[in-house]
Amino acid sequence: QSVLTQPPSVSAAPGQKVTISCSGSSSNIGNNYVSWYQQLPGTAPKFLIYENNKRPSGIPDRFSGSKSGTSATLGITGLQTGDEAHYYCGTWDSNLSAGVFGGGTKLTVV
Amino acid sequence: EVQLVESGGGLVKPGGSLRLSCAVSGFTFSLYSMNWVRQAPGKGLEWVSSISSGGTYIYYADSMKGRFTISRDNAKNSLSLQMNSLRAEDTAVYYCARSSYSDSSGYLEIDYWGQGTLVTVSS
Numbered sequence: 001q002s003v004l005t006q007p008p009s010v011s012a013a014p015g016q017k018v019t020i021s022c023s024g025s026s027s028n029i030g031n032n033y034v035s036w037y038q039q040l041p042g043t044a045p046k047f048l049i050y051e052n053n054k055r056p057s058g059i060p061d062r063f064s065g066s067k068s069g070t071s072a073t074l075g076i077t078g079l080q081t082g083d084e085a086h087y088y089c090g091t092w093d094s095n096l097s098a099g100v101f102g103g104g105t106k107l108t109v110v
Numbered sequence: 111e112v113q114l115v116e117s118g119g120g121l122v123k124p125g126g127s128l129r130l131s132c133a134v135s136g137f138t139f140s141l142y143s144m145n146w147v148r149q150a151p152g153k154g155l156e157w158v159s160s161i162s163s164g165g166t167y168i169y170y171a172d173s174m175k176g177r178f179t180i181s182r183d184n185a186k187n188s189l190s191l192q193m194n195s196l197r198a199e200d201t202a203v204y205y206c207a208r209s210s211y212s213d214s215s216g217y218l219e220i221d222y223w224g225q226g227t228l229v230t231v232s233s
Contacts, residue, residue, distance in 0.1 A: 002154065035219045037155070044205060044223040045147075045155065056221060088155050090218045098171050099145065099157035099218035 003028060004089055004102035011108040012079050020074040020105045022089030028100055032092040034072040036065055039086045039104075048087070049074065079109050112136040112222045114206045119227030126196050130227060132189040132206030140164070140184040143214035146191045148202035149226070158204070159191065163212040196231045203228050 005023040012018040022034065036049035047056050049065035052072065064075040072089055089102040118130040130146070146158040159170045159180040168180055179192040189206055203226040210221040 032216060033219065037220070039155075044225055045220075046223075047219075047221045050210065050219045050221070086154075090155070090157070090220070092214075092216050092218045094216070096172070097169055097215070099147075099160060099169075099214075101147075101155040101157060101218075104154040 002103040003093060003096070003100040004091065006087075006089060006102035006105045008103070009106045009108065011110055014079055014081060014109055016079050017075065017077045018079060018107065020076075020087050020089075020107070022072040022074070022102050024070050024072075024091065024100075026070060027095040028070075028091045028093040029067065029072055030070040031094060034065065034067055034089055034091045036063075036072075036074045037088045037090065038083075039088065041085070045088065076107070081109050083107060084109050112208070114208065114222060114224035116204065116206045116224045116227035119204065119229045121230045121232065122196055123233050124197060124231055126231070127192070127194045128196065128229060130191040130193065130204055130206075130229070132224060134187050134189065134206075134208075137208075139182075139187040141212055143167075143209035143211055144180075144182060144189045145207040145209060145214065145220060146178075146180060146189075147205045147207050147220070147223075148200075148229075149205070150199075150202040153202075156202070157218065160209065160214045161189070162214060167213055167215050169215065193229070196229075198231050201229060201231045 037045040
């Protein structure tokens with residue numbers, strides 16, 4: 001059971017927009033930065049969003065992040081079949097003194 | 111180009127030990143915190159441990175405390191994870207991963223990942 005809660009799956013049509021939620025508490029999301037990762041099938045995770053809403057170099061602006069209180073959201077616009085992947089949120093938990101990830105969300109583009 | 115290459119995975123019996131290594135290149139290793147993250151077959155990501163750039167600050171997930179030891183050698187650009195008292199539930203792909211900060215306490219921002227090494231704990 002993950003400290004951060006994500007929906008197990010989301011789906012949307014090509015070209016549409018989807019959001020993925022990540023819910024935590026004051027000891028993690030509420031007081032620390034959130035990052036997001038994309039994991040394509042059979043590959044290592046990829047850095048997608050950092051410090052809640054910043055994109056690393058090379059990540060298209062179709063990907064966005066936001067945070068409000070103890071929840072964070074990843075948004076993806078202009079969905080492409082190549083976006084089909086698992087998406088994970090992550091942050092630090094100050095009470096645990098440990099990093100924590102959400103359980104992951106599988107995005108299907110149909 | 112940043113590269114992280116794990117080694118040392120394999121099959122080990124319950125109660126046994128294994129030492130994972132990560133060789134890095136393409137960046138100044140001594141300036142960055144490093145992490146180990148694992149992923150059990152068909153499951154999500156699980157953070158294992160982190161070590162600050164100079165090795166001063168070390169953190170572990172609760173289920174690894176007392177069994178796993180993270181270390182680094184900045185002169186050799188290498189990161190290690192000594193795993194003792196291994197259990198079946200430790201079976202996973204273990205990723206070496208770089209933090210974007212020198213001291214990762216308070217942050218989980220992993221900007222580069224290795225390809226992972228598989229650890230299988232089974233009799």
